Amino acid sequence: MSEVALRSVAGVAMILVALTAEWFGGTVFAVLVAAAATLMYYEWSRLVRGWGLEWHVGGFFYALIPALALLWVRERAGQPIADKGFALVIWAFIVTWATDIGAFFAGRHFGGPRLAPSISPAKTLSGVAGGVVAATVMAGVWAVITGVHWAWLLLAPLFSLSAVAGDLFESWLKRRAGVKDAGAIIPGHGGVLDRLDGLVPVAVLTGGAVLVGLA
Structure with missing residues (x-):
């Protein structure tokens, strides 16, 4: 199987798992988020081994804060689909995935x-532009369909750029640690940290936007 095919199959599987857990919400979603955060911290701890206690403490909050943000946003209201919390977690997923x-x-x-060739040689400016455009269109369509606050249309490209920044930060961590991937648990993708690095800032920013009244 080619690299693109392997990445695609694994990517679709991860998306289906995330959407299914998000649909059920409650304990199902909480277990998935907790498992992802735990694996992220495990992989982070391996990357920063020997860097000092502050890196391990920082990694704990790096994994914890976006997890809490997603859970808080998801459980704000009632039933799936009609629930703005449900819609906004999907919105955050769409921004990250589309980017x-x-x-x-x-x-x-x-x-x-x-x-940023010194950090991640494979990333290009055209790729960033393509990711931002895809995130803006897809997340914008979802925002219109679900009737969330109009401001989410404007936030999509900004949050998409934050996903790029999150990806670059994790690439810098790996380069400093001298490894290609943070883990090997996901075929064609590396580790959990490799796949969720962009979601970290998007989740935190989404939680912050909801906190100030956007829903």
Whole structure:
């Protein structure tokens, strides 16, 4: 199986698991989020081994805060679909996934100047642009369909850029640690940290936006 095919199959499987847990909410979603946060911290701890206690403490909050943000946003109201909490967690997922997928295919197709060659040589400016456009369109459509606050239409490209920043930060961590991937649990993708690095800032920012009254 080619790299693209393997990534696609694993990606679809992860999306289906996340959407199913998100649909059920409650304990099901909480268990998935807790498991993901635990694996993220485990992989982080391996990356920063020997860097000092502050890195381990920082990693604890790096995994904990977005997890709490997602759980808080998801459980704010009643039934699935009609529930704004449900819609906004999906919105955060869409922003993250569309940014990643759009960047992958746009970068492979258009190439061009590198975004940060000293940190992540494979990332290109065309990939960033493709990811932001994909996230803006897809998350915008979801926002209109679900009737959330109009401000989420404007936040999509900004949060997409935060997902790119989250990806770059994790790439910097791996480069400093001298490894290609944070783990090997996901075929074609590496570790859990490799797949959720973009969701970390998006989840936190989504929680912050809801906290100030956007729903």
